[in-house]
Amino acid sequence: EDLTPLKDIYADHFYIGNAVGTNHFAGRDLEIMTKHHNLITAENVMKPEAYYDDQGNFTHSSQDAFLQNAVDKNLLVHGHVLMWHSQSEDSLYQNEDGSYKTPDEALANMKTHISKVMTSADAIAGDSLISWDVVNEALDGSFSNPEDWKSNLRQSSGWLQSIGDDYLYEAYKYAREVADSLGRHDMVLYYNDYNDHLQPKARTMYHMVKDINERYAEENPDDDRKLISGVGMQSHYTTSVNIENVRTSLERFIELGVDVGVTELDVGASNTTTLTEEEEKEQAYFYAQLFDLYKEHSDHMSRVTLWGLSDRHSWRSEDNPLLFDGNLQAKEAYYALQDTATYI
Ligand code: G3I
Numbered sequence: 001e002d003l004t005p006l007k008d009i010y011a012d013h014f015y016i017g018n019a020v021g022t023n024h025f026a027g028r029d030l031e032i033m034t035k036h037h038n039l040i041t042a043e044n045v046m047k048p049e050a051y052y053d054d055q056g057n058f059t060h061s062s063q064d065a066f067l068q069n070a071v072d073k074n075l076l077v078h079g080h081v082l083m084w085h086s087q088s089e090d091s092l093y094q095n096e097d098g099s100y101k102t103p104d105e106a107l108a109n110m111k112t113h114i115s116k117v118m119t120s121a122d123a124i125a126g127d128s129l130i131s132w133d134v135v136n137e138a139l140d141g142s143f144s145n146p147e148d149w150k151s152n153l154r155q156s157s158g159w160l161q162s163i164g165d166d167y168l169y170e171a172y173k174y175a176r177e178v179a180d181s182l183g184r185h186d187m188v189l190y191y192n193d194y195n196d197h198l199q200p201k202a203r204t205m206y207h208m209v210k211d212i213n214e215r216y217a218e219e220n221p222d223d224d225r226k227l228i229s230g231v232g233m234q235s236h237y238t239t240s241v242n243i244e245n246v247r248t249s250l251e252r253f254i255e256l257g258v259d260v261g262v263t264e265l266d267v268g269a270s271n272t273t274t275l276t277e278e279e280e281k282e283q284a285y286f287y288a289q290l291f292d293l294y295k296e297h298s299d300h301m302s303r304v305t306l307w308g309l310s311d312r313h314s315w316r317s318e319d320n321p322l323l324f325d326g327n328l329q330a331k332e333a334y335y336a337l338q339d340t341a342t343y344i
Pocket of ligand 1: 043044086087136194234264315
């Protein structure tokens with residue numbers, strides 16, 4: 001069966017992205033990737049830990065292989081991720097005895113990491129690399145006072161423990177400097193997080209980005225760009241999520257005057273290994289509603305990225321959350337995106 005490419009269907013609205021691994025550049029995976037998508041994110045090989053060997057030496061060979069594949073296939077790339085508490089390299093902010101490095105030491109290591117990663121990626125991907133997740137999942141608290149975002153910072157982050165809450169501002173400022181030095185003045189710098197549909201968290205994200213951007217504007221009156229220029233809604237949903245909450249969050253982030261990207265979309269539909277017909281329909285209906293909402297706001301949205309090519313290799317494959325099934329066949333959810341109206 002000849003499916004219409006999703007990237008063509010949504011060409012007037014936003015890029016259609018996906019998360020892929022180096023081993024997906026072959027066979028049916030590659031076919032699905034290039035047929036339906038025009039933007040990719042590395043599912044794992046551009047995370048901090050992927051750049052360090054056992055001795056803590058910096059190496060970018062996995063990244064380079066991934067980026068070369070993307071360039072060869074004419075795909076744009078979203079860089080994921082410069083700073084994260086998970087899949088990180090502890091020696092950047094921690095001593096061997098487990099104590100944290102001084103703020104100055106950790107800050108210097110942070111800058112070295114950011115500049116090595118951005119520079120080596122630029123050497124392969126150049127303009128194909130259109131955006132970066134600078135910081136991922138920095139928030140994790142009770143979210144009872146969303147304006148006080150600093151009190152909701154994730155305590156298990158080695159960057160927070162070593163540098164303090166300034167690490168966010170410093171990371172974005174430095175990433176902006178490196179991008180400028182590479183001539184990439186338009187580079188979109190994202191803050192990316194999950195549970196983006198839950199209002200206390202979404203409001204906290206909003207205040208964090210707003211405060212950081214206001215501080216940058218005050219300190220840099222001649223630069224009219226936003227320091228954080230993108231908000232990533234990861235969008236790891238289930239069919240029981242209330243779409244109106246997604247709408248409220250999306251509209252809130254748009255108010256920040258930044259690009260809003262859907263960065264890791266998947267919609268869990270069951271908790272057994274096989275989907276019933278009814279569950280598959282419900283999932284298709286959910287996807288159709290979501291994409292209608294995205295189309296409505298597409299002036300402010302550059303991309304909708306799915307988190308995996310098929311249910312076979314999804315990080316939550318038991319929930320069957322994607323558009324193609326374990327045998328790489330299109331599901332109802334795919335057809336729903338082809339023509340949302342008939343599914344709503
Ligand atoms: O590479 C090792 C391999 O050498 C080893 O044999 C194998 C045994 O478990 O593990 C492999 O590493 C796994 C890695 O994926 C690569 O496949 C890790 O165990 C596994 O934890 C890791 O999972 C990734 C997860 O992030 C880690 O937190 C998922 O693939 C990836 O989809 C997921 O993506 C995250 C985003 O980056 C951030 N937002 C949430 C999202 C979902 O958790």
